Amino acid sequence: MDILAHTLWTNAGARGANALAEKKENKKFHINVAWAAFWGVFPDFFAFTIPSIIVIYKIIIGELSTSSIGAHHIPVAGFDLAHYLYQYSHSLVIWALVFLVVWFISKRPRYELFGWALHILIDIPSHTLAFFPTPFLFPISNYHFPYGLEWSNRWYMVVNYSALVIVWGGILYKKYLKKNI
Numbered sequence: 001m002d003i004l005a006h007t008l009w010t011n012a013g014a015r016g017a018n019a020l021a022e023k024k025e026n027k028k029f030h031i032n033v034a035w036a037a038f039w040g041v042f043p044d045f046f047a048f049t050i051p052s053i054i055v056i057y058k059i060i061i062g063e064l065s066t067s068s069i070g071a072h073h074i075p076v077a078g079f080d081l082a083h084y085l086y087q088y089s090h091s092l093v094i095w096a097l098v099f100l101v102v103w104f105i106s107k108r109p110r111y112e113l114f115g116w117a118l119h120i121l122i123d124i125p126s127h128t129l130a131f132f133p134t135p136f137l138f139p140i141s142n143y144h145f146p147y148g149l150e151w152s153n154r155w156y157m158v159v160n161y162s163a164l165v166i167v168w169g170g171i172l173y174k175k176y177l178k179k180n181i
Contacts, residue, residue, distance in 0.1 A: 006041050036112045039113050091136060126149055
C-alpha cells in the first residue's frame with residue numbers, strides 16, 4: 001500500500017483506540033497519534049530511503065538513466081539493498097522482538113509501535129508475489145501470502161481511498177459533534 005494510505009489508516013486506528021479507551025474511562029491508555037503514524041510508515045522508509053538515495057545519486061552522476069525506472073522495473077542499482085531491508089522491516093517476528101525490547105526498556109508497552117504492525121498486516125494481502133511480497137514471518141519462515149492483490153491497481157485504490165473517506169468522514173463528524181454539543 002502507498003505511504004499516504006498507511007499514514008491515514010494508522011492515524012485512524014490510533015484515534016479509534018484512544019476513543020475506545022476514553023469511552024471505557026481508561027485513563028492509563030493513550031496512543032500518541034503522530035508517533036503511531038510515524039511507525040505506520042516506518043517499514044517503507046526503512047526499506048526504501050537509502051536505496052532511493054543511491055539511485056538518485058547514480059542518476060546525478062550519470063551512472064543510471066531515468067528511463068530505467070518504472071513502476072515495476074526497479075533498477076538493481078541500490079534496490080537489491082531494499083529487498084534485504086524490506087524483509088526486516090516487514091516482519092511481524094522482528095516487530096514483536098522490537099516491541100518487547102522497547103517495552104522492557106521503557107517499562108511499559110509503547111502502543112504507538114502497533115502502527116508498524118498494522119502496516120505489515122495491511123501489506124500482507126495488498127502485495128503480490130511478483131512485487132515485494134510481504135515476508136511477515138522472516139526469519140522463521142520464507143512463506144509469503146500467495147493471494148495478494150496489487151495495491152497500485154486502480155480498483156483497489158478506489159476501494160481503499162473510498163473506505164478512507166468514509167472512516168475519516170466519521171472521525172471528523174464525531175469531532176464536529178463533540179465540539180458543538
